[in-house]
Amino acid sequence: MSSITLRRATADDSRRLSQLVRKSAAYRGDYAAMVDGYVVGGTYIEHHVVHVAVDERGRVLGFYALLVDEAELDLAFVADDAQGRGIGRLLMAHMTEQARAAGLDSVRVVAHPPAEDFYLRTGARRTGTIAPADRIHWARPELRYDVA
Numbered sequence: 001m002s003s004i005t006l007r008r009a010t011a012d013d014s015r016r017l018s019q020l021v022r023k024s025a026a027y028r029g030d031y032a033a034m035v036d037g038y039v040v041g042g043t044y045i046e047h048h049v050v051h052v053a054v055d056e057r058g059r060v061l062g063f064y065a066l067l068v069d070e071a072e073l074d075l076a077f078v079a080d081d082a083q084g085r086g087i088g089r090l091l092m093a094h095m096t097e098q099a100r101a102a103g104l105d106s107v108r109v110v111a112h113p114p115a116e117d118f119y120l121r122t123g124a125r126r127t128g129t130i131a132p133a134d135r136i137h138w139a140r141p142e143l144r145y146d147v148a
Contacts, residue, residue, distance in 0.1 A: 009050035011042030072108045092122040096147045105148040116141045
């Protein structure tokens with residue numbers, strides 16, 4: 001397995017993170033509307049806790065975005081060709097450390113339905129269901145990581 005490093009994202013990562021989101025196989029078919037034209041903007045990256053997992057060549061393998069003020073995991077993605085290597089688990093462990101350091105007791109996650117099992121395997125617990133709204137026509141699991 002190649003060496004993986006976590007680092008704070010910068011505005012320069014915007015294009016790569018946006019592409020990772022829009023190209024995700026998990027958002028094909030019925031779920032495509034959620035990421036169609038999605039942009040992880042430089043201002044967003046600068047104002048939130050966004051960390052990326054990169055390989056030794058600097059290729060972005062995944063990232064997460066923690067909204068500290070809302071105590072919510074807003075985004076978490078791993079590149080399709082990098083899945084199954086422990087990168088998602090590494091990102092979630094790092095996210096919970098960052099949340100704890102920020103003084104949070106827990107972090108809310110409104111999950112993409114196919115990702116629920118991943119969050120459960122990495123320590124989240126199911127707390128409810130979010131009803132369909134706007135352009136999202138399916139219920140989404142609500143989960144929580146306890147970090148205190």
